[in-house]
Structures are given as C-alpha cells and as structure tokens.
Amino acid sequence: MQFHAICTLAFFWTLMSSVLVAYVPLALAQEGTWPQIFLIPIPNNLSSPVHVTHAGDGSRRLFVVEQEGQIRIRRAGALLDTPFLDIGGPGGRVLCCSERGLLSVAFPPGYAAKQYFYIYYTNRAGNIVVARYHVTPNPDVADPNSEEILLTIDHPTYGNHNGGQLAFGPDGYLYIGTGDGGGSGDPQNNAQNPRSLLGKILRIDVESPPGTAVYGIPESNPYKHNPDYAPEVWALGLRNPWRFSFDRLTGDLYVGDVGQGAYEEIDFQPASSVGGENYGWRCQEGFHDYAGHASECNGKTLTPPVAEYGHGAECSITGGIVYRGARYGNLRGVYFYGDYCSGRIWGLRHSDVGWESHLLLESSLNISSFGEDEAGELYVADHNGAVYKLTTTPPSTDVDLTGAWNSLQQTCRASTEGVQCRVAGVFLVQNQGAQRSAQSAFVTFYLSTDAALSADDSVLQRRFLGRVSAGRTRRLLFRKLLPIGGAASGRYVIAVIDTDDDVPEMVENNNTVVLGPVP
DSSP states (O other), X not given: OOOHHHXXXXXXXXXXXXXXXXXXXXXXXXXXXXXXXXXXXXXXXXXXXXXXXXXXXXXXXXXXXXXXXXXXXXXXXXXXXXXXXXXXXXXXXXXXXXXXXXXXXXXXXXXXXXXXXXXXXXXXXXXXXXXXXXXXXXXXXXXXXXXXXXXXXXOOSOSSOOOXXXXXXXXXXXXXXXXXXXXXXXXXXXXXXXXXXXXXXXEEBOOSOTTSOSSBOOTTOTTTTOTTSOTTEEEEOOSOEEEEEEOTTTOOEEEEEOOSSSEEEEEEEOTTOOSOOBOOTTTEEXXXXXXXOGGGGTTOOOOOOSEEEEOSSOOOEEEEEEOOXXXXXXXXXXXXXXXXXXXXXXXXXXXXXXXXXXXXXXXOOOEEEEEEOXXXXXXXXXXXXXXXXXXXXXXXXXXXXXXXXXEEEEEEXXXXXXXXXXXXXXXXXXXXXXXXXXXXXXXXXXXXXXXXXXXXXXXXXXXXXXXXXXXXXXXXXXXXXXXXXXXXXXXXXXXXXXXXXXXXXXXXXXXXXXXXEOO
C-alpha cells in the first residue's frame, strides 16, 4: 500500500519523461460485454478505513477497520458510536500511520458460537502482530484487554511493505499476507528467502484444540517437512500483497501485489493448488525482469501474474474480490480491483481466450480496500474516510432506506389470567437515497431470542411504508400485545426493511435489519 506522495512522484516522472505507460491487460474484452458500475456512498463518519468485512454470523453487520486502531460496526444502516475494538491512541498497541497501523480483521468459521476473532497490526516497535481477541457479553463490543498474540514478525528497519491481510480460506486455515520488509528493491531479499516470513502468503492453523500450541502448521503445507523453509510458508515471491481474497464460490485465491516503480500485478492461485507458488519478486516485477535481479531466480519455477498494469496516474494496486452476490447477475464472476492513486476500478475474469481485464470506473477515491458483506455484495473503502456500495444502479436513481429505533420499551400488568405484556416503540425510516421508494416497501417486526434472525423467530407485526421521498423520514408507531404469560425482556425486536418486494424474506440482501433490545 503506497499513498499519495508516491503517486504524485510517479505522475511527475511520467510527465517529465514524456512517456505514458499505459494499462496492459492480458486480453481486452469486446466493448459492451462488461457491466457498468457505480459507487453509492454509505453515510458514515470514518477515519482512514483500510478493511471492510463481515462476521458470517447472520447479524448482517459490516465491520470497518480504521488504520489508527479501531474497528467500527455499521448495523442497520447506521455506524455505531462505540467501536467494536479500540487498541489505538497514544496508549494503545498500534503504531500508525503511512503504511503501518491496524490493517485487517478476520472472523473464524463458526464465529457466532466462538465469539473471538483475529487482527493484523503493526506494534509500537514496528513489527507485525497477528493476535486473537474475545468479545464481551455485548456482541457489538470486544474486550481490548483479551489479546492473545499468536505471531510476531520482526519488521523494524523500514516503515513500508507491511502487507496486512488476514483471511480464512475454504479449508478453515488462516492465511496471512506479509510484505517484503520494505526499502526499495527488497534490499534484504526477504521475498525469495525461504526461511523468512516476509514477502509471503503464510498458512497456519489457529483453530486447533486449545492447549496444543499457539498455532499449528497444517500437514498439507508444502514446506512443513522441508528444513530449508519456514513451515508457515504457503506461497512466496511477493513484494507487498495489499489485499487478497478467496472466491467464495470456487475457492480460488486472488492477490493484488504492489509493484516497485513500473508495474502492478494480480497473482492467482487456483483452489486445486497444493501451495508453493513463487510469484517472482524481486526477480520480476509483473511480467518483466527487475533491475538486474532476474538471474537470482535461475533454476526456480516462477508463477507469472494473470494481469498487470503500468504506472502513469496509477501507482499502487488494491486487490479486490470476485462478486458472488445475488442482486446483480451481470457482475457475477467478475473480480473487481483498483488503484489507490488513480481511483480507477477494473474488472478481471477468465474466458475461453484467457484472462481479460477492462477498465470499468474512473473515480476520485484513494481506494484502500474492497469489502464483502454476508450476502456477497461488494464495498469500496476510500482512505479519506468513506465507504461506498458497488452497484449497477446510478446514484441518481438509488433508494436507500435506513432505520433506527427512537424508543422501545415493555410494560406488563398482572391479571386473573396471568401477566400481560405490551412492547411498544417508535421506529424511524429515512430514505438517504436520491429516489423515492416503491409503493410496496414495508417493515416487518420479528421477536428474536438473540441478535440474529432465524426461521424460528415469530413475526410480531408487518407495516407498509409506501413511498418515502428522498431525504424524508417516516415515523412508525409500533405496538404489540404479547400472549398472556409472555415477556420480551432480554430479547430483540428486529425490524426488517424491504424496498421492493411484497413478501418478507429474511435472507434477501436488499433488506435492512435493525436491532432493538427489549429492556
């Protein structure tokens, strides 16, 4: 991840040398075969967002990592005031900023029951830390004092090339993307050093039974029994992998690797791989020999990238995600990636003619990350403090209904037949989009035993919204008399806002879910 200063220098160099290095894909798609995309801003007030993800627990919460050391939750259209985790600030654990900081979060399979998660950050000494944290009884707040450090990687010499990605693979193992240690041209040759954990994709087992080890080495790791390699190494030859992701359908791995001064690249590993790929840095930059170092890889089998682009207005790739959501059929199977400096977003896909890539959108964003929610919808983080939804709907026609509980309470009284309780509240629905909602928009209220919807949750009430004009708020009075002997204390009234269907379906990705804890 290289920021504004580097981009400015690269552009200045291009102008002064009168050379324009164009984008160079492997193959260009025919005009008209690629989708048109747009970015819709999500109202929030963020500070240097660098990662966007979900917990996979059915809560539909969106987690946004702020580089200075916080993780924020966006739930039901609103950013929660209290951070999910805060380990930043003067007395915190995180060294920020430039390319250092709190850089990503990953939730393990089965997180809803486990209630712990993993983060990647640079500590006060400049070293890389992978740690586990636990959640408090409040599911929206983690315990900042619950840290269990799993791995510390020395990185004290240079402040750049920290990598920063954590992700659980389809196999349940934790994958870690590390930079080469920084400096120009990998001066310590960490990326090609098989014993170094820098410039690599690592693969470790952090979900083994407690007490066995801090982490385990999967038996299927390619170098577990090779004394010449660190056993954690899954792939090597990377300069600064700034965002990698797994295709949630196929399990294929895509890696955006930041280049030195001329080329940015996307590396690929099919789901069938047994690991061990060498992506070539510092012998190669993209498809090209790098600065007299090509001979260092003589006798080695290198895996070339599947796409590259040259520097011009561009300077630093931000790896992305393959779209697998249900809302936009024409986006499925496309890998979206971007450039931090130019704000451009491309699509990449594999066809009968090979890999093909196409420029899809020009933006003014400093793209720091792509993100995905539970439904497979995609988001783009702007390092300047915003998150956007990726959509095929132009902003001028977007409908964005969000909700919030203004109040929610329960009153009970005794009768000869038993205790009778009533739940009542005020629910506010605001259209933050640019077009009024459809006549069929509605809200369904459920009573849930926890913070997530399930098929067993009962429907309390269904209210039609009708048309809510852009920028306007609709106030709904919610009242429900519960059966005698029933009380809602300690449970949740969950409001589901649906914008375009007349049948409530809890799993639809166009729903907005708003929790209301009952006192």
